Amino acid sequence: MAYHIDGSIIQNFLTRNTRPIDIHSLPEDSECSICHNPYSPPDPAYLHPLHPDTETEYALQIVGRGACTHIFGRRCLERHIRAGQPWSHSCPLCRAEWFPPPRAGRWDAVVRVEDALNVLVRIQSDDENVMLEVESVERNLRGIREILYERRWL
Ligand SMILES: [Zn+2]
Ligand SMILES: [Zn+2]
Incomplete structure (x- = not known):
């Protein structure tokens, strides 16, 4: 049985519950906790947060979701949510539920x-x-x- 999260739920979450982080405000050797690649430097052309035409790993922070304020690369974050797994609705680090589980x-x-x-x-x-x-x-x-x-x- 496939788990499915509606595209509009993903868009809403990325729009309302993530914000771009200037990597200069992060410790120097910061990396995406999912793929362990360094974050890309901020790009003035970066359109937050839906950036479908690039694979670039910008740093995004979870906001407005209670205690979870974890930071991930946007590419990995989207991949995690779109993976269609029973855990795709929750934070891979603290397990906070970002939205109700897919049914x-x-x-x-x-x-x-x-x-x-x-x-x-x-x-x-x-x-x-x-x-x-x-x-x-x-x-x-x-x-x-x-x-x-x-x-x-x-
Ligand atoms: Zn990553
Ligand atoms: Zn978290």
């Missing part, structure tokens, strides 16, 4: 509902009653999908 079972249910909806779309019949029943099953499946999506933490 594998819930995501599995969404995938099955999508599969069923895709099959229904292909059903063609000249019998009006059959098509009415297909429509009613479709309506119910859409309802289930809405319930599954309702809480944003998939």
Whole structure:
């Protein structure tokens, strides 16, 4: 079962709960605690915090998440969150939960509902009653999908 964290949750977290750190304010031999590479010097062109077109390891600090104020390279931080693991929602150093854990079972249910909806779309019949029943099953499946999506933490 795949764990899935919605892209909007990741974007919200990176936007609201991380801030760039000027490496000159860190001890001289500071390195990313995940990949152990030195942080890159600050770049004036750096767009905080979503920087998809670069692999550069800028230093980011976790903010507004209680006691966890750990600093990571942005590349490693994103990779950690996007890894789809049961621990991808929490700090690798102090285990603080940055956002609610992804729900594998819930995501599995969404995938099955999508599969069923895709099959229904292909059903063609000249019998009006059959098509009415297909429509009613479709309506119910859409309802289930809405319930599954309702809480944003998939
Ligand atoms: Zn790193
Ligand atoms: Zn932490």
